[in-house]
Amino acid sequence: MQVEQQYGSKGFGRLTRGAGLFLRNSFGSLFSREFIKVLIPLLLLWEVIPRFDILPRTLAPTLSDVALAFRDMVINKGLLLHILYSLGKFLAGLLIAVFTAIPIGIFMGWNLPIRKHTLPLFQILAPIPPPAWVPLTIIIFGIGLPMQIYLIFLGAFYPILFNTYQAIKDTDPRYLSSARVFGASELTLICNIYFWNALGAIIMSVKTGVAIALVMLVIAEMYGGRSGIGYLLVEAKDFFQIPAMVVCMLVLGMIGWFSIEILKFAELKLALWKVGR
């Protein structure tokens, strides 16, 4: 508040400062004084060990090999474009999961008859490990975008559904009672009480969903696709380009970290009332 008044900022300035704050909060830990002391020796070891043939350099590429491979992939293979493809699929699958699992979860938690009619179905389907769906999905959808998005969706759907349903079901009855006595309709209860009370748990469940969806992204792209990080990874394997494989792995790690941090940020912004100041 005070900072804003001081600089009298609005619009663009606030946006950039918000983004800066987000980046510092999320990835500042990588460059903290404590971790730098670990990071630099680690990077040095990574460079030195294969160079002095303590490990064979063909199997363990050095840091500079990986950096060169990264540069090569960006220039010759359109790595950035592939990252965008992967992110696009990942987001599409995840958003479909979020926008279907949360409403279904809310309805299941809210109403007992709905729950009794639907829950056993999901209880049978949910424990099937998502990768087990791959063969069937390929036969049904063929190899291509729908199959990949479906697999990503499947990875995120069940964790979000079950956690949402559980959180809605466990809503503190006193909140409901007090709104009911004041005359809240069931729709108002869902929009104003159930949802907000469960919001923290829902965001947590999306985080779990993100982790599994990322696994499914890689699997989907490895099995069928002409684009994306998973595809590059398999291609690199076929040509025995170990540095390129390491680049792909690191990129996937960054995507995961980044999406979790975005969710944490959203949690902080949305559940402001939880922070007792």
Next chain:
Amino acid sequence: MEGGEMIEARRISKFFSIVNKEGIAEGLTACLSVTLSIEKGKIITLLGPSGCGKSTFLEILAGLQAPSEGEVFIDGVRVLEPLPSTRAEMDAYRKRYRFLSPLANDLFRDRPKHDIAMIFQDYAVFPWMTVLQNVTFTLKLRGLRRAEREKQALFYLNKVGLGASLHKYPSQLSGGMRQRLAFARALSVEPKAILMDEPFAAVDLLTRERLQDDLLKLLDSSGITIVIVTHDVAEAAYLSDEIIIFSPSPGTIRNRFTIDVPRPRRRDHPELADIQERISRLLKYDIDNESEYSI
């Protein structure tokens, strides 16, 4: 009998079935045939040891639980339709309520069934709304327009002394302030009756006494009927026009005390002290008896 009855409960009973440690289902009687009528503008206290069914009774009055037997009327309107007695009625009832329980409100329309408000033990103010939003939300449920909502909310929040923290969240308030917020929320809808479930149990003694005084000041000549559930004898004696003592298992009305001490009262008024003494002895007798049974 001058038509001044705000809340009327006729032979309310509530039975639960619970499963005990051996896995055998057994019946539990929370209330047994409680008949009570409360006059308009009176402050009534339901007093009793914990677990004697007085909170259940209050929820039945509010229409949050269905009684197993009996009926409740608030200002002449029945709170819940009685449970069916014949087989055919039962089938029709089941069919009608197979999707939503009879306790639920309308699906889409905000409309209070009765002109009452309720205050809970741990306030039950919504932590995701600011102080102002908490009050305007309940006013919105009563169908007030936006401008009116703001105006009325501000009026009542100022009245309870929360005018300076309109945009704070409940987690930023002290316990006493949260309770004031709950008061403002209940009073703002200008109900005919307010039901309170141990409203002062979660604050310290000094705050409690101040809140009690504030409550009486706020209610002064508003004509709102108040039903308070509590296990604090001093609180009951200080606040109420009539104390109703519940005895445990099964919960029934055991005694009534009418208190005619004029307001404003002094806490150390000899008559109040006398009543407190009598009630304490009564409750102690109940507890002693109970322990004899359990041995």
